[in-house]
Structure formats: C-alpha cells, structure tokens
Amino acid sequence: ALIGLGGALGGAMGCILLLLQRKGVTMKARLSNALKKGVLELEYQPIVNLHTGAVVGAEALLRWTENNEVISPDVFIPVAEEADIVQQVTLYVIDRLLLEMAGFLQSHPDFRLNVNISANDLCDPGFGAKIAARLEAASVLPTQLALEITERSSANASEAIEAIRSLRSRGHSIYIDDFGTGYSSLSYLGQLNVDGIKIDKSFTQKVGTDAIGVSIAPQIVDMARAHDLAIVVEGIETERQREYFANLKMEINAQGWLFGKPVSASKIADLFSARGGSVRSATR
Numbered sequence: 001a002l003i004g005l006g007g008a009l010g011g012a013m014g015c016i017l018l019l020l021q022r023k024g025v026t027m028k029a030r031l032s033n034a035l036k037k038g039v040l041e042l043e044y045q046p047i048v049n050l051h052t053g054a055v056v057g058a059e060a061l062l063r064w065t066e067n068n069e070v071i072s073p074d075v076f077i078p079v080a081e082e083a084d085i086v087q088q089v090t091l092y093v094i095d096r097l098l099l100e101m102a103g104f105l106q107s108h109p110d111f112r113l114n115v116n117i118s119a120n121d122l123c124d125p126g127f128g129a130k131i132a133a134r135l136e137a138a139s140v141l142p143t144q145l146a147l148e149i150t151e152r153s154s155a156n157a158s159e160a161i162e163a164i165r166s167l168r169s170r171g172h173s174i175y176i177d178d179f180g181t182g183y184s185s186l187s188y189l190g191q192l193n194v195d196g197i198k199i200d201k202s203f204t205q206k207v208g209t210d211a212i213g214v215s216i217a218p219q220i221v222d223m224a225r226a227h228d229l230a231i232v233v234e235g236i237e238t239e240r241q242r243e244y245f246a247n248l249k250m251e252i253n254a255q256g257w258l259f260g261k262p263v264s265a266s267k268i269a270d271l272f273s274a275r276g277g278s279v280r281s282a283t284r
C-alpha cells in the first residue's frame with residue numbers, strides 16, 4: 001500500500017510538473033501569436049530631471065492584454081527569455097516605437113527613448129547591426145535610443161562587456177536597470193563600461209520607511225558619482241521621496257508616478273511639448 005501511495009504521489013507530482021510545463025508552452029505559443037498579430041502595445045513613461053521636473057525622455061514599456069486579461073511583462077518577459085524568443089520581442093518593440101515615434105524623434109533630437117533589452121540580445125553578435133538598420137531606415141539617431149539591461153543579465157561575462165562596448169561605440173547609451181537588486185553591484189561597477197544606472201524602485205520606496213533602505217541609496221549615488229555614471233531613480237511616488245534624492249546634491253533623473261505614469265505615444269509627445277526642457281516645479 002505504501003508503494004502504491006508513493007506511486008500515486010509520484011504520479012501526481014509528474015502531473016503537476018506537466019501542467020506547469022504546459023502552461024509555459026501555452027504562454028509561449030500565445031506570446032508568439034500576439035507578436036505575429038502585432039497586438040502588443042507600447043506605453044511610454046516620462047523620465048524627468050528630478051530637480052526641475054523637465055521631461056528629458058521616456059522609457060518604452062510593453063503591454064499585453066488578451067481577452068481582457070492584462071499580462072504583466074514581469075510574467076511574459078521571463079517566458080520569452082526561457083523560450084528563446086526574447087530577441088523577437090526586443091525587435092518588435094524597436095520596430096513599433098519607430099513606427100509610433102520616429103517623426104517625433106526626428107523633430108526633437110534632444111528627446112531620448114529607453115528600451116529594455118535582454119541578456120540574450122547581448123549574446124547575438126548581429127544585434128547592434130539589426131538595431132542600426134532599423135534606425136537608419138527610420139532616420140533616427142542611435143544617440144536617441146538608450147538601452148537598459150537588467151543587472152542580473154549583465155554580470156561580468158566578457159561577452160556582455162564586449163557587446164556593451166560595441167553598442168556604445170554605435171552611439172547608444174547603456175543603463176544598468178534595477179540597479180542594486182542583482183549581483184554584488186557595488187563591487188563590479190567600476191569594471192562595467194556603462195553610461196548610467198537606474199536605482200531600483202525597491203530602494204526608492206524604502207525611503208522614509210526603512211533605515212537600511214535609506215542608508216544604501218546615498219551609497220549607490222556616491223558610487224555612481226565616483227565612476228562618473230548618470231543616475232535615474234525609479235519608482236518615485238511621493239514628494240518626500242523626491243525631496244530625499246534632490247537633497248543628495250547631484251544631477252539626478254527620475255521616473256515614477258509622482259511625475260507621470262506610462263502613457264501612449266501621442267500623450268508622451270504632448271507631455272514633452274508641455275514640460276520638455278523647461279524649468280518647472282517637479283510637483284504637481
């Protein structure tokens with residue numbers, strides 16, 4: 001009877017594993033299909049000068065809604081990575097943002113768009129050329145397209161370092177995204193040749209609530225300053241958080257609901273026309 005029970009349990013476990021796998025397969029197939037049909041959409045979240053509130057650019061964020069269900073990129077991007085179709089996603093995003101924003105980018109050369117890329121993209125030696133061909137066809141400067149790489153994906157592999165060097169030589173700025181959440185960031189920062197870091201919102205949102213979170217943020221800022229890196233603070237929701245980073249006395253850019261949630265292409269263009277470059281209070 002014991003063996004029978006074990007067998008049944010084993011069978012149940014196998015079944016659960018199979019279900020999990022099928023869910024992954026299904027999600028992959030649905031995602032591939034959505035990409036083919038072109039139903040994934042982009043939103044653009046303003047990136048502002050923390051001190052003046054001026055809009056300096058935006059981050060493109062992918063949106064997938066299916067049968068009224070919103071599927072978060074935090075869910076489907078890992079599926080795409082696992083299924084090896086994330087480069088398809090990246091190129092989809094670049095094609096789409098050029099379709100929506102090329103005209104605006106051409107007439108506003110000081111506006112910059114940030115795109116999230118994946119570690120897998122860095123493994124493809126042809127990646128930079130693929131972006132370059134698209135930008136050229138759309139008459140958009142590579143300096144107007146910054147690339148964000150999550151820290152987890154940019155650990156010290158020499159391949160990644162070389163890919164980053166090559167993308168920078170083409171004119172792209174490279175940012176380490178979600179900085180502080182991955183590998184022992186502070187120690188390898190000096191070796192990474194990037195333009196800037198984005199401080200993860202988990203640090204931002206601890207400001208004023210958690211002594212440890214408060215104490216590490218200035219350390220990251222100091223470190224970035226020492227290495228001459230630009231800083232974007234993510235996830236600023238309150239005036240108190242804004243003030244805290246403003247008091248660190250360094251040129252800092254920021255993103256967060258206090259300044260603006262992700263919006264459509266036409267809305268981000270309007271927002272830039274209204275608040276771009278001009279010095280204006282960050283609080284509204």
Ligand code: C2E
Nearest residue numbers: 061062073074077093116117118177235236237255256257
């Ligand atoms: P991320 O690149 O760190 O993007 C910032 C995320 O924080 C976005 O979530 C944004 O909507 C959210 N956010 C911004 N301001 C605030 C705030 O003040 N408070 C809070 N609570 N959240 C804020 P989203 O759009 O759900 O994206 C999640 C992650 O999915 C992104 O994190 C990025 O890693 C990934 N992702 C999104 N779009 C793409 C894409 O096109 N390609 C790739 N490879 N990854 C993407």
Ligand code: MG
Nearest residue numbers: 059116148177
């Ligand atoms: Mg990002």
Ligand code: MG
Nearest residue numbers: 177178198234
């Ligand atoms: Mg981030």
Ligand code: MG
Nearest residue numbers: 150177178200
């Ligand atoms: Mg993130």
